[in-house]
Each structure stands twice: as C-alpha cells, then as structure tokens.
Amino acid sequence: MKKRTFLFVITVGVAVVAILPSTGVAVEEDAPLHLSPAKSPLVGVVSGGTGVLSTTGGTTVFCGKSGVSGTATFESGTTGVMQLNFSEAGETKPLPFHLLTLPEKKPGILITPNADGSFLPCGIFFSATGNGLIGTITSPKCEEERTIATIVFESVAHGVQRHKKVEGTSTEYGLVIGSTPAALTVSMTVSFSEKQRLICT
Numbered sequence: 001m002k003k004r005t006f007l008f009v010i011t012v013g014v015a016v017v018a019i020l021p022s023t024g025v026a027v028e029e030d031a032p033l034h035l036s037p038a039k040s041p042l043v044g045v046v047s048g049g050t051g052v053l054s055t056t057g058g059t060t061v062f063c064g065k066s067g068v069s070g071t072a073t074f075e076s077g078t079t080g081v082m083q084l085n086f087s088e089a090g091e092t093k094p095l096p097f098h099l100l101t102l103p104e105k106k107p108g109i110l111i112t113p114n115a116d117g118s119f120l121p122c123g124i125f126f127s128a129t130g131n132g133l134i135g136t137i138t139s140p141k142c143e144e145e146r147t148i149a150t151i152v153f154e155s156v157a158h159g160v161q162r163h164k165k166v167e168g169t170s171t172e173y174g175l176v177i178g179s180t181p182a183a184l185t186v187s188m189t190v191s192f193s194e195k196q197r198l199i200c201t
Helices: none
Strands: 006-009 019-020 024-026 044-048 053-057 060-065 066-074 079-085 095-101 108-110 133-137 143-155 155-157 175-177 182-201
Touching: 019 182, 044 079, 053 175, 066 182
Parallel strands: none
Antiparallel strands: 006 182, 019 024, 044 066, 044 182, 053 060, 053 182, 066 079, 079 095, 095 108, 108 133, 133 143, 143 182, 175 182
16 A cells, blocks of 8 residues: 655655564665655754753753754655754754654654663753654645745643654654653744745645
8 A cells, every 4th residue: 555655855766665564764665755856855944933842741941042053955856854953952963854744644854862772851950861852843744835834843731742653654753752652742843945845645
C-alpha cells in the first residue's frame, strides 16, 4: 500500500519516501528519492517564540525567553539538518530532520538527536535528550507555494507531546529530562528566499 508523505520541492523534481515499520524513516526501493535540480542544498532561516519545556513531574522551564533562531538546511526534498539557538538557553548541534506523514494524515516533521546523542538545551540543568521530536507543518498546505513554512510543536499535558508516532511505524518518539518524560511547546517559521511547494503524495 502506498504511503502518503510530504516534501518540499524547489522548482521541479519529485521525492517519495516510505515509512518502514522496523527501521523508521527509509527510502523505498521502488520509489527512489530524487533531488530537485534547482538548488541544493536549500537553506531556510528559522525564527520563533519562547520554547516551553515541561515534564510529567510538573516542572516547567522556559527555553530561550527571547525566542528561537537558527537554520534548516534541506539536503534533499525530505531530509536535512536543523540547528537551533534558544537565545540564552543554549544552541543545539546539527539535528537531522525528516518530513513525513502524521497518523492524522497531516504533514509533519521529525527532528532527531545529533550523532553524539545531544538534543535540546534549556539552560544548564534542563537539557532534554530522547529519540525524537515530532511537530506539525501547519503552512503551507498540500500543493501550496509559500516562502514561509510554519511548524508547531505542542504538548497536550505536562511532559506529554501531542505527536509521538508517524504514519506506518510503531516507534514512539519523545523527549526526556533524566528519566522523566518531557515535551516541548514552540511555534517556529522557516523562511526561504524563493517560494517552495509542499507536495503530498
């Protein structure tokens, strides 16, 4: 059964990925990943509000009270690395990301830790680790073209991220502080110099 997935293309070119239950995000053999020839890599400028990191133990920490900034570098139509600076709270190392489909059939993004295991800093005492953070792409909609994409990460309760899974997998993604489950709430935009189209297949 063909999976529904989401990706940015620059001018021409189509990329299709599949979600494989056993390994997470992977390229399907009969649907190879194609790079857009217009511009590679594609770099977007990230900006956003204050991050709120909460735990199931009831702790709430504000990450970067002056907001978040950074870059998102697309290495293909669906993957890349994101580096975020939570103002005075600290800067991440390059974090891999994947555009994918959420169980609700909405476009989403999965950010995973750096190769050394580091993830989200929130000051000296509240750095979060974990295996991944899932957010929703609220703009552009499928087939729309925009110069700005909006990504929302949100919690439904203290330490409980709204999205824990992606379509087609049983893996649960999440953050922890120590051994306590944690969740991040923040809205970010990624701005491009040219319009990008969100293709949903």
